[in-house]
Amino acid sequence: MPATIEKLVRIPVDDVNIEGMLKLPDNARGIVLFAHGSGSGRHSSRNNYVAQVLINRGIGTLLMDLLTPEEGMDYQARFDIPLLTSRLLAATHWVKTEELTKNLLIGYFGASTGAAAALQAAAVLSDGTVFSDYISAVVSRGGRPDLAEQNYLEKVRAPTLLLVGGLDDVVIELNRDAYKLMRNKKELSIIPGATHLFEESGTLEEVAYQAAAWFTQYLTV
DSSP states (O other): OOOSEEEEEEEEETTEEEEEEEEEOTTOOEEEEEEOOTTOOTTOHHHHHHHHHHHHTTOEEEEEESSOHHHHTOHHHHTOHHHHHHHHHHHHHHHHHSTTTTTSEEEEEEETHHHHHHHHHHHHTTSSSSSTTOEEEEEEESOOGGGGOHHHHTTOOSOEEEEEETTOHHHHHHHHHHHHHOOSSEEEEEETTOOTTOOSTTHHHHHHHHHHHHHHHHHOO
16 A cells, blocks of 8 residues: 655754654554654664555554754764653644644654653653643564653553564563553563564564554554
């Protein structure tokens, strides 16, 4: 299923613009915002692959650069979770006010440090003070949910799937620690034979399959 709407968007936040690629299949039933991690952006081949699988399932996607090119050169900015979270929240507000997307259920797909931002944003949007219950599902790929901090992890209400490579030992333990703190519907899935970037044969396909199943379950009700 090809995207019937495909356009570059610029989302104003603070004194910069977030650039993103919005793709919507015909009769989209939901939309997934991609929060990229350290050193990655909307051109990530891995996240673009996952996005295409979601589009084929009838789910829209918004792949964004949460940092400007200049900010992306700053290693510390890549781990500035409050900054990444604020940008993701701004993008979420944009999605909920745009005519094309305002009625769609929203999910987050976070990779690396972007997973922490996705979980923090989901927690903020779960407390009823901003957009009550606007985030319907979260998926983390090789993420660092531990960086979201305990007080945020405990507040997440959106069903969350944590995907980790079976050979990514350190990140497995960090995900297990975060998993224990979360009180929502949750699942930790370890992909056999995969390292951190899921470059091994068939592992990225498994990530996309599980992510698509998760989002289909929660974004198409």
